[in-house]
Amino acid sequence: MSKPSECEICGANDFKIIEEKKDLFREVKTSIPSEKKPKKTFKPPTFTKPSPPSSKVTKKPESIVRLKAPVSDSKAIYSRSTSSYSRHRSTTPSRIKHLPTRHRIARFKIKNLSILIAGLSMVGLTIWGIIIIMPTMVSWFKNLQTPPKVERTVLDENFTKPSSRWSIGEFAKFKDGGLFQQVSKPNRGYWNSWDANYLPYNIQKTDYSADLTKINSPDNEAYGILTRIRGNNDQNYYYLLITSNGYFSMGKHSKENWENKINWKEDNSINQGNGLNRLRVVTEGNLITGFINGKEVGNFKDNSYKSGNIGVYSESGKQGNGVAVNFDNIKVIATVFPFLGIQMNDITPELKKKINQSNNSFKLSQDKGVIITNIYPKSPANKSGLKVGDIFHKIDGTLIKDTTEVQEKIKSSKIGEQIKIEVIRNDKKEKIKAILEPYLIPEN
Incomplete structure (x- = not known):
């Protein structure tokens, strides 16, 4: 059986003595009376007379600039007066290593191919834009064009x-x-x-x-x-x-x-x-x-x-x-104004009766509309193939009801403009194109 070790605190070598001392310490601790905390008493606040302002002028402290210790390759500056912080780094360009010849050739080909693809794309977009936008632009410029005075x-x-x-x-x-x-x-x-x-x-x-x-x-x-x-x-x-x-x-x-x-x-x-x-x-x-x-x-x-x-x-x-x-x-x-070169009349019951009773092979079946009664020689109407007896049905897609509409339609056009005329001839519709010209002096 091993010898019990000595106590590190009191040097005793017996655990029994240690226990007795512990009991003694407990008795001493419990015999000390507990201190009572003093009661707080209310004290009314005391008011002190404010001191007069000092006549001395105090200088504002100069701005303090602190420099932070350099950290590796950087410098930091902090300014208290301006509350700004800037950081500057000094960098050195990295070394560029030359590529082998075959790599440079490959990069050159890829670069040229990219340029070629970009160029073809631009050309394609340009052609597409011309196809889409050009008709609109032509129409716009045509409307802006002032017809020449003839x-x-x-x-x-x-x-x-x-x-x-x-x-x-x-x-x-x-x-x-x-x-x-x-x-x-x-x-x-x-x-x-x-x-x-x-x-x-x-x-x-x-x-x-x-x-x-x-x-x-x-x-x-x-x-x-x-x-x-x-x-x-x-x-x-x-x-x-x-x-x-x-x-x-x-x-x-x-x-x-x-x-x-x-x-x-x-x-x-x-x-x-x-x-x-x-x-x-x-x-x-x-x-x-x-x-x-x-x-x-x-x-x-x-x-x-x-x-x-x-x-x-x-x-x-x-x-x-x-x-x-x-x-x-x-x-x-x-x-x-533009000139077509015709004489015309509104169809009325009287005109229809007069035409149908005349000694000619032409018979009028329409009850209303505008009929061509004369065509001037060398006129746009003569050149286009219009004939006496043709009845106007449409001009440029607009239905024609009377001579005023024919006049206004031609008058609103431009000299040199082509108009599309649809007439009724022998109870059949005919489509004719005529190019309007300046007024022509009819022959006697």
């Missing part, structure tokens, strides 16, 4: 070979290389118009001029030129009139009513007596401008008549010895 000399009459379009009768005849006109009945006015069928709706602007020479008459009798003659037996028109004693007037005539837009006034540009005077009227839109011997004498605006024919005018006095006037060198220059 001027045509519609009439140039010097009466060396008089035209059959003038009315010759009791008060008018061709004489001395001109159109001689004299009214013998008292208090009468007589106008002579060029055939209205030859100045249709497709005139934008008309520049009409003529030479007038008085042969004999009292000085206060009026004579002159007329423009935009239309309707009611040609009783609606605009006028520019002069007298041989130096007066002129401009205005509008409606049925039997004279409406002077510019009342009679004297002008020194008029050659008095039997002198020759060149009168000119320019109509564009609602503006009517008058000229006498190259001088503008006045203008006015009116929306009553938008188109019409041209003519000449003279009147008689109370005694019936009307002014005798010779009209010569009549000229009309027109800025024109």
